[in-house]
């Protein structure tokens with residue numbers, strides 16, 4: 388590779404850059420272009436990943452496995468330690484295998500065997516076994532993983548200086564040579580050759596690229612994590628309870644923890660409630676007459692694990708939505724394609740994105756004409772990933788709308804005919820088929 392290549396393999400403090408802003412007719416009108424000259428407080432970094440969530444850390448680790456260094460900027464003071472768990476299907480596990488963290492996680496989280504669906508009166512409507520339903524070559528693997536543990540496990544495998552906390556991006560400017568000047572809220576600046584926006588549903592990077600705000604789906608979810616110090620009593624199944632305009636679910640995470648959620652219709656986002664005790668009370672009120680085990684799990688949930696989230700998504704209409712990349716800036720995970728959690732695929736797809744993007748980027752960086760190749764790699768990332776994430780986003784939204792039906796006749800048909808007699812789980816899980824090879828420094832050559 389050309390002279391640039393070695394700089395991608397390590398970060399260099401850069402002390403002689405200075406910026407003055409001009410407009411370039413060659414760039415999009417809303418992107419400010421800066422000519423960067425000498426300035427002492429601008430540090431140079433080849434690859435900057437904005438956001439230290441699942442996508443950001445998985446992308447950094449994928450690049451690291453491919454022998455390419457990057458810097459992750461996370462706005463928070465530490466990794467997110469709050470929150471509950473995420474159900475990861477086999478596509479998520481294939482990525483975690485490829486980047487070498489799956490076997491650290493597996494012993495900590497129970498393998499879920501199947502799914503049981505009940506009515507609000509507690510009548511079993513249908514039970515499925517994941518492995519029996521999934522006839523594909525690679526058998527199903529489902530585990531609910533604590534987000535905190537997933538983030539810690541990913542970050543522990545990164546070099547110590549690869550993750551920088553208290554580093555909130557406030558603004559981006561394009562420079563005349565196509566690099567990006569990143570302004571952080573603490574006043575510091577970074578000049579980056581490549582920017583990967585992994586900054587979640589309210590992504591400032593996506594906003595800068597012209598993406599619209601995610602759209603509210605009309606449903607909100609309460610979530611929490613029940614804690615049973617003496618051991619939780621549930622079998623290894625995902626349990627769903629379907630009511631009218633209301634549904635709930637719980638899934639054992641580990642021998643002592645059980646994740647639960649309640650999804651309810653709400654025409655507006657409602658007031659922002661942050662007091663966890665109030666949230667817990669509200670959640671319990673919704674399912675007071677439902678099967679008692681749900682109430683018990685909520686009662687066993689420490690206040691700090693309970694949260695309420697409006698469910699949002701963004702549909703990436705061809706020709707209407709901006710491209711996933713502008714020059715050498717690209718968006719990944721929720722920053723690009725926020726989807727409602729009805730299929731349990733947001734984090735799984737963020738993981739898939741990470742490994743696909745990192746493989747293409749690592750190859751481009753090692754080429755002789757890396758600037759051109761990086762932009763081409765990002766376009767190729769979008770071409771490969773858009774047909775995967777766009778239909779899934781729509782499908783997740785439609786599934787949510789169907790499951791949140793309020794009409795009593797429709798709900799009765801769903802519970803008494805569709806679910807017991809017509810639904811087959813296998814085709815509904817086809818989207819979890821995804822393969823990728825283990826990443827190593829030689830695999831991008």
Ligand SMILES: Cc1cc2nc3c(=O)[nH]c(=O)nc-3n(C[C@H](O)[C@H](O)[C@H](O)COP(=O)(O)OP(=O)(O)OC[C@H]3O[C@@H](n4cnc5c(N)ncnc54)[C@H](O)[C@@H]3O)c2cc1C
Pocket residue numbers: 437438439440441442443460461462463467472473474475554555556557585586587588589590591608610696698719720721722728730731732733734735736737
């Ligand atoms: C109720 C609910 C249930 C879900 N259940 C599942 C599930 O079971 N399975 C599944 O696969 N997915 C699930 N998801 C989806 C999953 O949570 C997301 O898809 C996943 O977290 C996306 O990861 P991300 O890294 O793209 O974004 P995030 O996890 O949001 O991470 C973004 C990071 O960027 C940081 N950041 C933001 N702005 C800045 C800034 N300006 N500067 C620096 N850093 C910044 C944030 O602090 C954060 O750390 C669920 C989502 C919800 C809402």
